Amino acid sequence: MVYIYELGKNKLIEAEIVIASGKMPLKKDGWNFNWNELIKEKNTKTYILKLKDSTQITQGIIQLRIENDMLIMDVVEIAPHNLGSSNKKFDLVAGCLIAFACRESFKIEGNYRGFLTFTSKTNLIEWYKKKYGATQALGQRMFIDDINGLKLIEKYLG
Template identity: 30%
Template sequence: MYLLNKGSDPPVPVEAIIEPVAISDLKKLTKKDFYFVWKDFLETELWKLRTTESREILGVMSLTYYPLEYRIEINLIASRRDNTGSDKQYDRVAGCLIGWACRLAVKEYAHLAGISLKPKTRLVKHYQEKYGMLSGGQQLYLDGRPLYQLIETYIDHEP
């Protein structure tokens, strides 16, 4: 799994890792740096993304499992404030985190695996275009081949 360091010209791939958020990480997940009150999501499964070269967290994700529906819902993803917008250093943060959710779903539910999210209306089109999300009524989802494809693109693919 890799991020693209846009600080270099041309951008260079940088190895990344996704790990469970530890209790000791919570003090780093401030609203100032990560936009939301992450302590409010403690009852969900929390994952963090960083490069293998640094301990600094670049992205966080909250998940909820729905085993009866063979799906995992992405409640929230946020990048660190200094890595957003057109000047951000690392690209692919959200893609890797979504790909990770897809991988977790397959690990748990095999061919029945799905992930879902309920994004703000104005963002729906962009998630569909960027990640191939499908319309599932009031929410977006991925399963089957498009889900496997996202794992290949963001998790398994080596630059």
């Protein structure tokens, strides 16, 4: 169980992160990625964040894969209606998805247990550092270590 913040009503709403299946959001609806194609990629797992007990619109999506005993966040995307500051419907979506990925990283055995790695867009590097405690490794490659991962899990997943 996770909670996202409904801005219009100023309250926390129950949500859940579940394995993605069926029809995925489309680029024509404002999403940046073709999730119907991404969900088919081998050796990945795609999860959606949605309101609990609802078939309502997906609030965010994350795709993860394991490579060399390391959990990699290939793609994370927040629903178009949760972006920006003026018309944003729900907050905490990205934090919940990233914290979920951090929690999944603790299920991996090996040297990188508890570490989440990803490649950031250049303009988001400082944001990942400030908001999620990520470390820049090389170029746009970043990671969240086990200590910061546990902090995110506690903050966003309780």
